[in-house]
Amino acid sequence: MEKVRVIIENKQKDVKIPTGLRMLVRRCCNAVLRMEKFGAPAEISVTFVNNEQIHELNKQYRGKDVPTDVLSFPMGENGVYDVNHSTGAKILGDIVISMEKAVEQAERYGHSLEREVGYLSVHSMLHLLGYDHEDGGIQRVHMREKEELVMTQLGLPGTSSYVLDEDEE
Numbered sequence: 001m002e003k004v005r006v007i008i009e010n011k012q013k014d015v016k017i018p019t020g021l022r023m024l025v026r027r028c029c030n031a032v033l034r035m036e037k038f039g040a041p042a043e044i045s046v047t048f049v050n051n052e053q054i055h056e057l058n059k060q061y062r063g064k065d066v067p068t069d070v071l072s073f074p075m076g077e078n079g080v081y082d083v084n085h086s087t088g089a090k091i092l093g094d095i096v097i098s099m100e101k102a103v104e105q106a107e108r109y110g111h112s113l114e115r116e117v118g119y120l121s122v123h124s125m126l127h128l129l130g131y132d133h134e135d136g137g138i139q140r141v142h143m144r145e146k147e148e149l150v151m152t153q154l155g156l157p158g159t160s161s162y163v164l165d166e167d168e169e
Contacts, residue, residue, distance in 0.1 A: 002041045004030050005089060012050040015099035015113075024114055024154075028121035031150045036129055041089035044128065046121065047096045054098040069101040070120040072127035079130065095124040115156045122150045 006026045010017055029044050049057075051067035058064045058071060073094040075082055081090035097120050106116040126143055133140035151157060
């Protein structure tokens with residue numbers, strides 16, 4: 001597999017980042033790229049924020065005046081990406097995860113914070129690679145199947161109760 005660089009930054013102090021969480025996020029990013037047969041060096045930026053910070057970004061970039069769990073900022077379009085000229089890596093984009101939301105959702109769904117952050121990372125990586133679920137339907141189902149496949153490969157199988165409410169998108 002080609003070299004994958006995952007740059008992780010913690011910009012919040014509300015939730016302590018558990019040992020191993022950064023490594024898990026890197027494993028999730030790599031697993032999605034392997035599954036999608038992305039055969040090029042890649043660079044992904046992941047930032048941990050709090051609800052207040054993600055609320056501001058959600059409002060600014062999506063016009064939604066609420067905090068959300070994760071935001072994806074893809075840098076590519078139709079498989080064409082900017083390239084980091086010093087490394088030759090394709091710059092896939094940015095993932096922003098609300099650690100406060102991740103804690104809330106892990107408690108709500110009855111699984112670990114690690115599984116929740118892993119899921120959000122996988123979900124967001126698929127967005128960086130061009131997947132979308134906004135129109136619902138078959139693409140949403142296809143995306144969910146890929147998420148669960150990766151989560152199972154990583155030893156983080158889902159729970160059948162994990163259903164997205166329409167208002168949480």
